[in-house]
Amino acid sequence: MQILGIDIGGSGVKGAPVDSDSGELAAERFRIETPQPATPEAVAETVGEVAKHFSWSGPVGVTYPGVVIRGTVHTAANMDHSWIGVDAAALFGKVLDTGGSGAPRVLNDADAAGVAEMAHGAGRGRDGVVLMLTFGTGIGSALFLDGKLVPNTELGHLELHGKDAELRASARIRAEKELSWDKWAERVQEYLDLVEKLLSPELILVGGGVAKHADKFVPLLKLRAEIVGAKLMNEAGIVGAAMAAAPGTASQ
Structure with a gap:
């Protein structure tokens, strides 16, 4: 259909x-x-x-x-x-x-991006705590426990250095400040450290428009969780x- x-x-x-x-x-x-x-x-x-x-x-x-x-x-x-x-x-x-x-x-x-990625992308068949993060104009989030969505988490609005995290680490900020992938990855790392402390996910999926460039920054991120680029991308x-x-x- x-x-x-x-x-x-x-x-x-x-x-x-x-x-x-x-x-x-x-x-x-x-x-x-x-x-x-x-x-x-x-x-x-x-x-x-x-x-x-x-x-x-x-x-x-x-x-x-x-x-x-x-x-x-x-x-x-x-x-x-x-x-x-x-x-x-x-x-x-x-x-x-x-x-x-x-x-x-x-x-x-x-949430929509996460549901799709869990069904048809890099999250398919994964249980436990899985977090999808979309980096674009802001930072969106979709949280799953054993494949079930916890809706409307909006983790891009967590406070980081006194402001919404998405005002430091979104893809829009990378473009506006003309940050290299290395410099932007440092900001993303800070954000993900905070998220990991709060939720301890086993898998983090990175989506949004930057997913097609995952090879340029995902290898620079160091977390306990496995972190991969989303397959369905944008x-x-x-x-x-x-x-x-x-x-x-x-x-x-």
Whole structure:
């Protein structure tokens, strides 16, 4: 079965139909820049444009970069603050044709990426405590215990040197400060040391846009946990969004 997955990020909104069984994209992904300011109305319009690109009618899953509980947004660190309190499922339902399958499913972006990576990527078949971290505009996190997701952990907002960790160690900060991979890895190491002290994960998956460059910085990181680059890379959010909208999938 094909399901449309749409992944909203701080810099881009991207989507593609996904084969719900294999986790593979059924068409080339389509991306539009995230509107600025990233208000609910403007982002919803962009989500609708992504769906129209595929002439889509059917189930849709959508990610959002913040805490989402039963379709409602509760945080907006890298989006316009007017998102807080918005029923995103209802909002997106106005611009999406779900083909009679009900409201679109909306979930945290890193949670979606983690679900996809656990099912079809580097986390497949792994139990114990597994942590997925996505490095992009911010730092997203998805925590799993024996394959079960603990939603909305948002560990990019842990305090590090008096500020949110993602303001020191995200991929955006690396680009803005023109940090070499070595220098950025030092910041990531500090962040991961903190995370490891708190959670003692057995496996850490590094995702987001930097996953394609994992060989440049992951070998520089020294932890007790095994740490590897995510296999689905920047498509994980799309795949996870689609998986969340599959018929019979329980809502969070």
